[in-house]
Amino acid sequence: MIILFHPRATKPRNCRLPLAILALAAVLEGREEYEIIDGNLDDKPVDSILSFIDSRKVDLVGVSCMPGPQMVAAMEASREIRRLRPHIKIVWGGYFPSIYPDSTLNAKYVDFVVRGQGEETLLELIDALRGKRSFDSILGLSYKDTFGLHRTNAERPMKGPDSFPWSPFHRLPVEQYLRPSFFGKRTAVHHASIGCPFNCSFCGVHAAYGREERMESPERTVDILKHLVSKYGADSVQFYDMNFFLREDHARKLMDLMMPLNLRWWCEGRVDIMSRYSDETMATIKGAGCAMIFFGAESGSDWALKEMQKGITTEQTLIMARRTRQFGIIPEFSFVVGNPKDPERDTRETLRFIRKIKRINPDSEIIVQHYTPTPQRGSMYGDVDGQISFPDTPAEWATKKWMDFTLRIDTSAPWMKRKTKKLIDNFEIVVGSRWPTVQDIRAPRWSRTVLKTLSAWRYALRIYSFPIELQWAHQFIQLRKPKRESL
Ligand code: B12
Structure with missing residues (x-):
């Protein structure tokens, strides 16, 4: 057994x-x-x-x-x-x-x-x-x-999801996993592809899988979703693929097939790819039930995006902020702030950029994390030119220092000044209070009003330091953090 x-x-x-x-x-x-x-x-x-x-x-x-x-x-x-x-x-x-x-x-x-x-x-x-x-x-x-x-042993070449049988859902109490969320009363999860063809220098996906992505056929994705709907009553779904959208023709086909299911859903996408999609495709995506798309915007500086080999530009992020507003989809923009090359400049420019996004699309959900490297396949050093030496055992990874690193709370990175770290953390609490996430379905309306009121002056005057009153308020109002939410 x-x-x-x-x-x-x-x-x-x-x-x-x-x-x-x-x-x-x-x-x-x-x-x-x-x-x-x-x-x-x-x-x-x-x-x-x-x-x-x-x-x-x-x-x-x-x-x-x-x-x-x-x-x-x-x-x-x-x-x-x-x-x-x-x-x-x-x-x-x-x-x-x-x-x-x-x-x-x-x-x-x-x-x-x-x-x-x-x-x-x-x-x-x-x-x-x-x-x-x-x-x-x-x-x-x-x-x-x-x-x-x-x-x-040598790496194993990856196979697409269609090469393997369906998940044996009957071996689990599926009902217990369909939890209420912003998207619906019974939210399922699905992975409609595997891997990622991009090369972002801080990401763990190609470190684990190499640089390839294999998509599930739209027919199979929809058959699985149908099963989750008809057998277990799913009404919404989170797609966990790194890139739910790669090719526009694939997206259109999948959207057409998903439309009759009436699901409300979340997925991850890239601003470079989606900024090139036609208006018709964007409307079809919305029509098929897309409620929110997570984008790794990462930085407000084009030089930092280049450093990270992200392959996107800040302009494309702004385009997606506009387009999601036009099509009634909530964008979730995630940033990894404090690039080792020039953390102060990256932080300054990114905070300014986030304010710009908020002006273009106030509904944007903002996730602020610390830039946290991951050792890459074939890299000679741990990472960042040997500036970080990673733990040798799981037990060391389990210490507070490395847990804070993993959770992108505090990297203790040699390039990061305490002052810059504080600025990032303070900005996060101010922006997160000024616009409390819509994804926390348990937070009562009054708690949002309190946070918005308390933080409005700080955001307007750009005074982020010592947000003691907000830290105090967050002790009573446990607002879920998007992404970290889920722990
Ligand atoms: C779903 C998900 C979560 C879920 C939990 C999933 C779970 N394990 O229960 C939630 C939202 C809770 C979560 C949280 C976090 N996550 Co997460 N998460 C993902 C996500 C989106 C999908 C993972 C998945 O389900 N893949 C589908 C399955 C089929 O693939 P798989 O897991 O790789 O499994 C295959 C192989 O790995 C292997 N395999 C896996 N297990 C086993 C076991 C055995 C015995 C064998 C033989 C093989 C095997 O076989 C499987 C089939 O081929 C990935 C990104 C992605 N798209 O992959 C990030 C990802 C894994 N998460 C990541 C991170 C960082 C986190 C957090 C630390 C984030 C944070 N700041 O808090 C937390 C920590 C979680 C924790 N409690 O420890 C990173 C990890 C890489 C890194 N740089 O460290 C990823 C890659 C995202 C990213 N791009 O940065 N996460």
Whole structure:
């Protein structure tokens, strides 16, 4: 038997379908005996895993994790399983081990790491554990050999979602994952592509997957959505693809097929791609139920965008601020402020730029985060010319310093002056109070009024320092932070 374990990543009220585990379950279905344990629903996942180990023949525990609190939960559970049942093999997969395979393997409780797309690597690993093939023949696998040395096999070429079977939704209590959100009463999640063809220097997606994106066929996306609507009553959906829109013809086809489903939805897009879409396509996107699009605007400085290899311009961001307003779609613009090249200038220019966006489209949701590098595939140094040396073990990643780094709260980066960091944090609280996010459906109307009133003068006069009254107000009014919301 194989155990697929999804450690806790969110508060139970924010939990969503564990897509990684479902993708792996899809290839095990009908082929292997397996169980899914989701720490977001199960308060004592280790006990559940141990009881399977004690009552069945378990060949492997597969742990999925992304950087952040989920990695900490993965670490604690794996450590405990290793301590109590040392004979059980443990494999980690997902964004954390894919980006940091060596740090992951340095942990005594991890035997294997699956990098990038996991379906075929997992099946081949199971075969190898049964002596049917050798570990060194498995693409995308890192492991410890008999001497304890790390072995890193070549990358596995990626396959499109259509190459794999559908997720076995019936293996989970799907209803419990369809949570109320700004988009609807029962919001589902879906990933209609995999990977990303762009090369943004700070992003973890190509670090984990390489530079490719494979789209699911529009027909299959819509069949899956139909299933979620008819069987489980989904009325809205969040698409988790890095780029939900790549080719305009693909987008048009998908929109036409989605239209009859009457879903309200959210997705991620790029300003360079969408600023080139025709008005007709934009109207079709709106007509198919698009309520909000997340754009990585990243910076208000074109030189910083170039530094990040983002491939967009500030002008394209402004165009999308205008176009989303024209078509009645809420844009969510995310910024990673404090570029290492000149953090002060980047911060100054980006804060000014955000004000400009707000003038063009006051409905824009603004996400302000600190510029946080991710080590890239093949990079000789940790990152940023060796200025950051990344932790060697999951335990070190779990310390407060590195958790703040991962969550983009405080990078403690050598290039960032305290003064600049404070300015970014203060601006974030002022802009977030002046325009409280619409996505917090639990916040009462009065709380928004209080925050708007308290912050109006600061925003108008550009006085961001010492926002003590706002910090105080936020202690009573727990407004969800877009993006970090979800934890
Ligand atoms: C959904 C999502 C979330 C959800 C939670 C998802 C979950 N695990 O429950 C929420 C919103 C909570 C979230 C939060 C965060 N996230 Co997030 N998230 C994503 C997102 C949009 C999609 C992930 C997904 O579902 N993919 C679909 C599945 C099918 O793919 P997959 O996860 O890669 O799984 C495949 C392989 O990795 C592998 N695999 C995975 N697990 C396993 C296990 C085994 C045993 C095996 C063999 C294989 C395997 O096989 C799978 C199938 O091929 C990605 C971006 C993206 N589009 O990928 C960012 C992303 C993973 N998140 C990221 C980040 C940074 C965060 C946060 C730290 C953000 C923040 N500032 O707070 C938090 C921390 C979360 C936590 N609690 O630890 C980064 C990570 C990279 C990095 N630079 O560190 C990403 C890449 C976004 C980005 N571009 O920066 N996130």
